[in-house]
Amino acid sequence: MYQRIGFLYKDYIYKKITVVFDDTFYLNLAIEQAILGVKNKQGGPFGAVIIRNDKIIAQSNNMVLVNKDPTAHAEIVAIRAACNVLGHHQLTDCIIYASCEPCPMCMGAIYWARPAKLFYACTRFEASEAGFDDSFIYDEIALKPEYRALISGQLNIDGATAPFEYWAKWGDKNLY
Numbered sequence: 686m687y688q689r690i691g692f693l694y695k696d697y698i699y700k701k702i703t704v705v706f707d708d709t710f711y712l713n714l715a716i717e718q719a720i721l722g723v724k725n726k727q728g729g730p731f732g733a734v735i736i737r738n739d740k741i742i743a744q745s746n747n748m749v750l751v752n753k754d755p756t757a758h759a760e761i762v763a764i765r766a767a768c769n770v771l772g773h774h775q776l777t778d779c780i781i782y783a784s785c786e787p788c789p790m791c792m793g794a795i796y797w798a799r800p801a802k803l804f805y806a807c808t809r810f811e812a813s814e815a816g817f818d819d820s821f822i823y824d825e826i827a828l829k830p831e832y833r834a835l836i837s838g839q840l841n842i843d844g845a846t847a848p849f850e851y852w853a854k855w856g857d858k859n860l861y
Contacts, residue, residue: 711782712806714744718759719784722746729817732784733763735776736798742779743767753782759783760791764791774861776800780801785812788819789826 711734718732721854728747735743743766748757760783768774776798787795795803803832821834830837852858 689822706739708780708782708804711780712784712804713782714741715759715782716806718744718746722748722759725751727751728757728759730784730815731759733759734782735763735767735779736782737767737771737776737779742770756790758788758791760787761794768798774798774857780804785809785817789822 686833715732715734715842718734719730720732722728722732723730723746725746728749728751731747733743733745734741743763745759745762745766747759748762749755750756763781764776767776767779777800780799780802781795781800781804783791783800783803783805786805786809788809798839812818813820825833825835830839
């Protein structure tokens with residue numbers, strides 16, 4: 686960014702201005718994304734911004750309604766975009782800014798993406814007051830499968846472990 690500071694024979698003299706954005710700047714961008722998504726009727730009031738080396742590499746709002754995809758939360762959409770930009774499945778050295786504390790699904794995705802940091806503006810309790818209550822999911826995850834509301838359980842079938850056995854023998858692994 687440059688600022689004009691004077692004249693010299695009809696030409697401007699410029700000096701370079703170093704703009705330093707802080708965490709609150711990026712967090713406010715995430716909040717703006719959240720509001721934009723609501724205004725555009727794309728999904729719930731959630732936004733995310735991902736930076737690396739002080740540059741925005743991805744930003745998104747919740748896209749659940751427009752994409753008809755229950756996994757299209759702001760954080761996940763932004764993670765997908767950032768990974769595409771970086772050409773890698775991990776967000777090492779990146780910082781994620783979210784307008785709200787991530788839900789359990791997004792938190793899992795964030796851990797898998799391995800960013801350096803995560804900052805959020807609102808807590809899950811504030812989200813709950815607005816009608817976005819994830820406490821049921823948090824509670825369910827802690828339960829043994831046989832006690833969960835969603836009927837689930839392991840079916841013992843022949844060959845179930847074949848993918849893991851194949852993986853164990855695979856020589857060119859790209860671990861994540």
